[in-house]
Amino acid sequence: MLHGGDARAGAAAMIGVALVLAQGPASAQSGADYRIGPLDSLNITVFQVKDLTLEKAQVDAGGQIRLPLIGAVTAGGRTAAELSGDIALRLGENYLQAPQVSVVVSEAVSQKVSVEGAVNEAVVFELKGRTGLMEAVARAKGESRTANPRRVAIVRTVGGAPRAASFDLVAIRAGKARDPEVVAGDTVVVDGSAIKGLWRGIVETLPTLIVFSYL
Numbered sequence: 522m523l524h525g526g527d528a529r530a531g532a533a534a535m536i537g538v539a540l541v542l543a544q545g546p547a548s549a550q551s552g553a554d555y556r557i558g559p560l561d562s563l564n565i566t567v568f569q570v571k572d573l574t575l576e577k578a579q580v581d582a583g584g585q586i587r588l589p590l591i592g593a594v595t596a597g598g599r600t601a602a603e604l605s606g607d608i609a610l611r612l613g614e615n616y617l618q619a620p621q622v623s624v625v626v627s628e629a630v631s632q633k634v635s636v637e638g639a640v641n642e643a644v645v646f647e648l649k650g651r652t653g654l655m656e657a658v659a660r661a662k663g664e665s666r667t668a669n670p671r672r673v674a675i676v677r678t679v680g681g682a683p684r685a686a687s688f689d690l691v692a693i694r695a696g697k698a699r700d701p702e703v704v705a706g707d708t709v710v711v712d713g714s715a716i717k718g719l720w721r722g723i724v725e726t727l728p729t730l731i732v733f734s735y736l
Contacts, residue, residue, distance in 0.1 A: 555626060555650075557596045557604065558705075559584055562628040565605075567612065568621035577627055590616050601626055632705040636661040639668035639713020653700035654688055657709050664690075664711050672712035675703060 557563070561580045565588065567573040573589050580586050584597020591611045596604050605624040612620040632648035640661035654673065664670050670690040677684050692698035703709060 555629070555632075556598055556600060557584075557626060558629070558632065559597055560630040561596075561626055561632075562630070563596065563601075563604075564623075564625045564627045565608065566623040566625075567608075567617075568623070570617065570620070573612070634703050634705065634707045634709065636709040636711070638674075638709075638711040639665045640711050641665050648703075648705055652703050654703060654709065655690065655693060655700050657703050657707075658690065658711060661709075661711075665713060668711050668713040670711070674710040674712070675701065676708040676710060677704070678706055 557580060559580055559582050562577045563575070563580065563586065565573075565575045565578055575588070578586055578588075580596045584595060585593045586596045587593050588608065591608070594604070594608060594611070599607075601624040605622040608624070609620045609622040612622070629647055629649060633645055634648060634652070634657055635643070635645045636657055637643045640658065640663065642662045644661045646657075646660045654675065658664065658673065671692075673688045673690050674685050675688065688701060689698055693700050
């Protein structure tokens with residue numbers, strides 16, 4: 522872990538390439554739009570064909586899943602509806618007449634967000650549907666007594682580079698600013714006297730950025 526001057530230098534380098542996170546990021550997914558990722562677990566049901574029904578079938582690291590009769594199918598990057606349609610098409614070509622296939626994501630392992638800094642309990646949780654910054658902080662049992670809720674960072678990797686932006690939870694809760702969406706891989710850092718090292722350097726540098734807020 523970096524400390525002192527090293528932390529500030531590392532944070533400055535990070536923030537130097539920072540950009541304001543989009544209010545509605547293209548990678549944000551919720552509900553029916555969720556894109557299956559590697560190591561996710563799926564429940565696949567073929568109506569009235571018990572032998573073809575799978576529970577907690579895991580997508581491999583390459584985004585593939587193996588199914589009876591039809592073998593490997595690409596699941597990664599697809600929605601559950603897209604995958605169910607592909608499976609039904611393949612089964613219908615040679616094996617079943619008008620098969621009805623249902624795909625449900627039972628565990629979205631690839632969709633994780635971490636919350637750190639001045640919170641009551643640092644946490645890593647799994648995204649299921651749209652999740653805003655307020656909910657992410659709530660998952661960490663809220664800010665600690667030493668927190669500065671007017672300076673909460675979202676750190677995100679975009680194009681292989683870390684980017685960050687600052688948000689004001691007080692304004693968001695008052696309805697004076699939009700609650701930004703967190704996406705898979707984000708780290709939320711709540712400012713406060715208890716945070717140290719690299720995160721301290723990041724949040725201290727963030728005020729030089731445009732802060733998300735509109736009245």
